[in-house]
Amino acid sequence: LGSGSLCRASWLANEWSASKSELRHASKRYTTASTAPPLLNLHSTDSSPAVKSILIVNKLRTKPVIDAIESFLTHLRTHHPRVRVFHEDRKDIPQDVEVWRPGEGAEKIDLVITLGGDGTILHASSLFRVGAVPPVLSFSMGTLGFLLPFHVDDFAKALESVFQGKATVLYRMRLSCTFFDKEGRKMGNDGEDWQVMNEVALHRGSSPHLNTIDAFVDGQHLTEAVSDGLIVSTPTGSTAYSLSAGGPIVHPSLSALVLTPICPRSLSFRPLVFPASSSITLRIGERSRASAGVSMDGQVSHVLSPGESVTVRASLHPIPCINRSSISEPEDPEVQGEGAGPGKEDDWVRDINNLLQYNATFRSKALLRHSRT
Amino acid sequence: LGSGSLCRASWLANEWSASKSELRHASKRYTTASTAPPLLNLHSTDSSPAVKSILIVNKLRTKPVIDAIESFLTHLRTHHPRVRVFHEDRKDIPQDVEVWRPGEGAEKIDLVITLGGDGTILHASSLFRVGAVPPVLSFSMGTLGFLLPFHVDDFAKALESVFQGKATVLYRMRLSCTFFDKEGRKMGNDGEDWQVMNEVALHRGSSPHLNTIDAFVDGQHLTEAVSDGLIVSTPTGSTAYSLSAGGPIVHPSLSALVLTPICPRSLSFRPLVFPASSSITLRIGERSRASAGVSMDGQVSHVLSPGESVTVRASLHPIPCINRSSISEPEDPEVQGEGAGPGKEDDWVRDINNLLQYNATFRSKALLRHSRT
Amino acid sequence: LGSGSLCRASWLANEWSASKSELRHASKRYTTASTAPPLLNLHSTDSSPAVKSILIVNKLRTKPVIDAIESFLTHLRTHHPRVRVFHEDRKDIPQDVEVWRPGEGAEKIDLVITLGGDGTILHASSLFRVGAVPPVLSFSMGTLGFLLPFHVDDFAKALESVFQGKATVLYRMRLSCTFFDKEGRKMGNDGEDWQVMNEVALHRGSSPHLNTIDAFVDGQHLTEAVSDGLIVSTPTGSTAYSLSAGGPIVHPSLSALVLTPICPRSLSFRPLVFPASSSITLRIGERSRASAGVSMDGQVSHVLSPGESVTVRASLHPIPCINRSSISEPEDPEVQGEGAGPGKEDDWVRDINNLLQYNATFRSKALLRHSRT
Amino acid sequence: LGSGSLCRASWLANEWSASKSELRHASKRYTTASTAPPLLNLHSTDSSPAVKSILIVNKLRTKPVIDAIESFLTHLRTHHPRVRVFHEDRKDIPQDVEVWRPGEGAEKIDLVITLGGDGTILHASSLFRVGAVPPVLSFSMGTLGFLLPFHVDDFAKALESVFQGKATVLYRMRLSCTFFDKEGRKMGNDGEDWQVMNEVALHRGSSPHLNTIDAFVDGQHLTEAVSDGLIVSTPTGSTAYSLSAGGPIVHPSLSALVLTPICPRSLSFRPLVFPASSSITLRIGERSRASAGVSMDGQVSHVLSPGESVTVRASLHPIPCINRSSISEPEDPEVQGEGAGPGKEDDWVRDINNLLQYNATFRSKALLRHSRT
Ligand SMILES: NC(=O)C1=CN([C@@H]2O[C@H](COP(=O)(O)OP(=O)(O)OC[C@H]3O[C@@H](n4cnc5c(N)ncnc54)[C@H](O)[C@@H]3O)[C@@H](O)[C@H]2O)C=CC1
Ligand SMILES: NC(=O)C1=CN([C@@H]2O[C@H](COP(=O)(O)OP(=O)(O)OC[C@H]3O[C@@H](n4cnc5c(N)ncnc54)[C@H](O)[C@@H]3O)[C@@H](O)[C@H]2O)C=CC1
Ligand SMILES: NC(=O)C1=CN([C@@H]2O[C@H](COP(=O)(O)OP(=O)(O)OC[C@H]3O[C@@H](n4cnc5c(N)ncnc54)[C@H](O)[C@@H]3O)[C@@H](O)[C@H]2O)C=CC1
Numbered sequence A, B, C, D: 001l002g003s004g005s006l007c008r009a010s011w012l013a014n015e016w017s018a019s020k021s022e023l024r025h026a027s028k029r030y031t032t033a034s035t036a037p038p039l040l041n042l043h044s045t046d047s048s049p050a051v052k053s054i055l056i057v058n059k060l061r062t063k064p065v066i067d068a069i070e071s072f073l074t075h076l077r078t079h080h081p082r083v084r085v086f087h088e089d090r091k092d093i094p095q096d097v098e099v100w101r102p103g104e105g106a107e108k109i110d111l112v113i114t115l116g117g118d119g120t121i122l123h124a125s126s127l128f129r130v131g132a133v134p135p136v137l138s139f140s141m142g143t144l145g146f147l148l149p150f151h152v153d154d155f156a157k158a159l160e161s162v163f164q165g166k167a168t169v170l171y172r173m174r175l176s177c178t179f180f181d182k183e184g185r186k187m188g189n190d191g192e193d194w195q196v197m198n199e200v201a202l203h204r205g206s207s208p209h210l211n212t213i214d215a216f217v218d219g220q221h222l223t224e225a226v227s228d229g230l231i232v233s234t235p236t237g238s239t240a241y242s243l244s245a246g247g248p249i250v251h252p253s254l255s256a257l258v259l260t261p262i263c264p265r266s267l268s269f270r271p272l273v274f275p276a277s278s279s280i281t282l283r284i285g286e287r288s289r290a291s292a293g294v295s296m297d298g299q300v301s302h303v304l305s306p307g308e309s310v311t312v313r314a315s316l317h318p319i320p321c322i323n324r325s326s327i328s329e330p331e332d333p334e335v336q337g338e339g340a341g342p343g344k345e346d347d348w349v350r351d352i353n354n355l356l357q358y359n360a361t362f363r364s365k366a367l368l369r370h371s372r373t
């Protein structure tokens, strides 16, 4: 399975991640524009449905979110009574829903449903920060987000597309991070790497002083950064923090690592884009005046002291995000009108224009009369 | 063969380009840091040497260049007397060298040798602007260039590495460009696309007015650019014009297209990085006040009028550039000292630091005494 | 009179420029927010009106422009019959209007009225490229421009504000440019400098090669630029070409020079802002591969060859632009509603927001339902 | 006295700051390149020396610093026995030196001497954060800094220049900051503003969330910033944090305020330059998810919660920094060689080139032989 690429993939339960060797040798194909995105082939039969367990993820418990969850549950109870529904262990989890705990021995999940903003998907990814992630179906509660294909009002249509095997996915690359102490020994007891969807960001935080970070690529010393911090981002994350720090916008179907400095004391620190095969190590300089807080998709996870480091690589477990185009029916006149087949509609182009107001041209709109100014 | 990637490749005479289907399905592997770059496997036997014909390319005829060519010829006559040596058709071509003319029916070339600056390699690429390029061995005449691995004084060592099959190559991606008229008909009689190594740049040139260009990706309208122009660059070209225009630095082993605006009348036109599978079309707006000159690797080739367009894609014929590491012998103590095997030395990291003075940190050098100021 | 600053100024006919000594010693005051912009004090009496001659400037002769001119003339004939009205010498000048020719011996003009876009004001400024400019009252024909305070429909109100001495002006700094040949001798026969309102831009134009320009400030060598070109801009021009090239936005009431490179082959060429007292010289390097076309407010004026140079300074003749706030009456409820007195309304803040879409925040607008996408 | 400008000034003891009205009406003159910087006229007579009290400021107590202080004291004791020498109240202050305490009732200081890096000057400025600052003579301990004109080995020469009335100063603008609570009431008991030399920076610090800040200029709403923070910088500070955040480089003799965003979630947040007469207010948005730490020249001073704000203006008390050119004697052959009179040498041009490596051009240095790579 090509991480980060739109490719036709057969999705069998529990096979939504690549084996290590598969990934190494896997390809980012020279697909042409006409290549359809991968179908999420569920192979469900009457006796054995493909989606047997769903995890519902939400951060807020506002009225609209609660109502949406209720509707979901009603829909599932009615149309897919045998599907087990899970929720994180919180005081206020919905009735009739089983508690799900991440980590070793966690119940197997076939589909994740998120309700909320981009941060909710990041949170879902963090629940599977070790190992593979099931396909994710994301619903917005009314505000557009970059990673949010579906409006919650369309939930039934979207869900049925998945159950009917019509859903297609974009494998969004994740990064896998390993932390090392001064002596180069792996930090953390479980020995497992932590995966992120947007970025790993090192930042001086509230230290008044700049920190000094040595950056290495594939073991080679690249540069010494004296700055507020450094970001290693996925293409998905290129529209998040990296963008704010001046990084380029990278299409999420490309497999690449973006290194973007945060307020460097240098006139010549341009963002760098590396192939996904690269391994980037960031080590706090021995004489750095400040340590660096590490944010994983926005959550502070570690503080690295001088001599300590983090190594970042493409993860073996990209995150399969179900595309909006999945639920566009061929006869949909509006989509047709734009001449786009279901596989070709690229939410991303629309999103950078609508959400990021990419290249918003200077206005020459009809002048308002003075009296109306 | 993966374009733009460092991968082990078997290089047979005349097979230094990928077939269309090979390329489509070819892979950019998730190589690890330890993966060696591709050997340029010449399969030469006593009866059938792999390198039978060499094309020498130079732009200037300065004394050092002439001397270097003489030394080359002497070396070849002595050690490889059966190799045919070619040169472009110019008044002053060296003695004993055959004339080579590009295009259909051109003599087959097994190795290109360039003597000069980066522009000489671009020129060599342009001689093979249609179809495949033979492997290129590039010599600098004394100034470091970004694309110039070898100093001319090392020519014998470098050449013998190639003849002995020890050379490794970096397949640098090229772009293939097709021009269309207002009615969408392909312009140009030969029907063949023109390939570039750095970039295709559209620019208003000496027109006082900005031009308006509609950019499309995979057929989808991306944005309307009101600017001095637009650049579609390869990763190789990311350190050329695109860099000057504010683009990111992209490692040449990544397969990607970079779209960088030149002085856009917009606050929000950030450079974009697309997968190599993308096709980018730039069409001069019907009401653009200026037409756009098209520069292919710095050479003005066309002027596009309103309604006309160019479509840019990854070419099927990347350019195999012989690596400097090719001639580093394993026992070389200095290279060893840095712990780098021959395959790991990455000229690129060194080049962005030494040549581009990447992230040159602010100096805290010992203060010169006032009297010496 | 402070160039480029909002200060209370007494404007007597033909005194809308500062004497050399006045300007040298003139001040950019530490005005507080409550300081009102300068009134354009016309001192008109019944026997001697302050505005005796008006120059109408337009570039296009479209129907709306012709109609607007007619309305103007009718209004003037009716209310100010003794005012002489002039127009540039063109085939199609309006009836009853006298021809005006720039240069020595030109008829004295008390007020310039422009009808068109920003380019029309730049053209008006260029008519007074040598010496002082009369106050300028600019009307937009329906599209907002950066330098266009008034909608043409408000012409009567605006005009009467001026005649009644209620108009206030923003003195927009201009640059004065002197050209020198290789030997350092002043080029041009009239010995007079050429003034611009936006910028002087040096550009390689359609040369394929970069040019090399030595930049000096107050005689000191600042840097050698290898680039597409360099811009020396006024604060007014900071939202024009300089902005596109990456320059900062500078408030037009500041007196300063902005030096912005165009696509420099350097990672570390940051825009520079100098005090208005600085003199900046740009000299084409002796070994520059390309000459440089010089654009004065967008009009190509010279081509500088290696060794030739241009020296740019703050001009003694800023351009007095009549403010939109001039015609806001105190009782105007909408303006009041915003709590802005006539002197405080700053068109500029509104313009960078409305026209340049400054800091357009990412949208979180209500999500469109899928079916409407 | 013009803040931030190089102008001829008569400096009388205790008059190194402008009265409020002086400053309001003071001028930034259109000085020509030949205008000399202001002499620090000490008017000392035998009976009444101008420098009667010196404050020595250092942050570190390293051996070289201690030695330097000893040499200073010896020199002063020998040549200026009546001068009182002060030091901040610290355990380890030098012998024979009086303790100086900032604030109301502080002993009057005629000259500040700093020994250390740029941070030491910032610290000296902060000792006079309320009210005026005496002239500052800064010595570097061996590393060049941006604000450090003199090498410590030149101390005797530098000091005598000052005593002999030959020193010239650059008045570096400072910012004055006032803090307001949610109700718009001034925060802080002393009612006095806090002045900074580089910048006021608002930053989310270690909060994971972006903050929302409303920026106002002269009371007008400019923009809402969703970002890591905002910087309001002096021209002096334009080469400090603002530069790292992407701001332009502003010559310190210009009076201006620079507003630079830190990692804004926007593609279109360009740095802005305002006249020194502007007042900029930054108010944390009522619904901002994070509060903002306020750094004054790098020192965290406040945390602003939603609704709270800071107003920043040009201070009435610029900081008079003694120029390096002060001690260049006319007969100095090297300085002469460059054709620079004492008043024309501009340390700043040299500093942006030498220290910031401004526009460091790409190298075409002689190629190192491969074997030496
Ligand atoms: N100055 C900045 O721009 C900062 C950005 N962040 C970003 O916030 C992310 C965490 O997000 P939340 O937990 O929601 O925190 P949050 O609630 O503070 O929101 C961050 C914003 O980023 C947006 N966002 C998140 N991922 C995105 C993506 N891939 N592309 C475009 N927009 C995206 C969200 O919609 C939200 O508007 C981090 O991964 C980091 O990328 C975090 C700190 C500072
Ligand atoms: N403002 C700018 O930066 C401009 C840049 N160019 C570049 O010049 C190239 C043509 O080169 P020449 O024929 O030698 O023209 P040239 O002799 O004008 O030199 C252009 C410079 O670019 C360097 N260069 C070329 N390719 C490079 C690469 N891939 N990475 C780093 N540096 C590179 C060369 O070494 C040379 O210093 C074009 O492909 C374009 O990329 C062309 C016009 C303007
Ligand atoms: N890549 C770019 O951004 C380029 C910009 N220009 C600018 O165009 C100006 C000439 O203008 P036109 O004769 O109207 O040519 P034009 O008709 O080609 O229009 C240039 C655009 O710049 C706008 N503009 C002009 N002055 C402005 C200012 N001070 N602030 C904001 N926007 C401004 C105009 O409204 C128009 O949209 C030149 O002075 C130069 O600044 C010229 C060439 C290239």
Ligand SMILES: NC(=O)C1=CN([C@@H]2O[C@H](COP(=O)(O)OP(=O)(O)OC[C@H]3O[C@@H](n4cnc5c(N)ncnc54)[C@H](O)[C@@H]3O)[C@@H](O)[C@H]2O)C=CC1
Residues within 6 Å of the ligand: A208, A209, A210, A227, A228, A262, A263, A264, A265, D117, D118, D119, D120, D122, D145, D146, D147, D198, D199, D236, D237, D238, D239, D240, D241, D242, D244, D245, D296, D297, D298
């Ligand atoms: N990411 C960044 O660039 C950051 C920069 N700073 C800057 O550090 C300053 C505090 O300085 P220190 O106490 O010495 O802290 P520090 O010891 O952390 O050093 C900051 C660096 O900035 C340099 N510097 C200070 N003022 C400068 C100026 N006006 N122009 C050029 N370089 C300058 C110093 O020489 C030093 O190299 C703050 O005022 C702020 O401007 C503070 C935090 C982050």
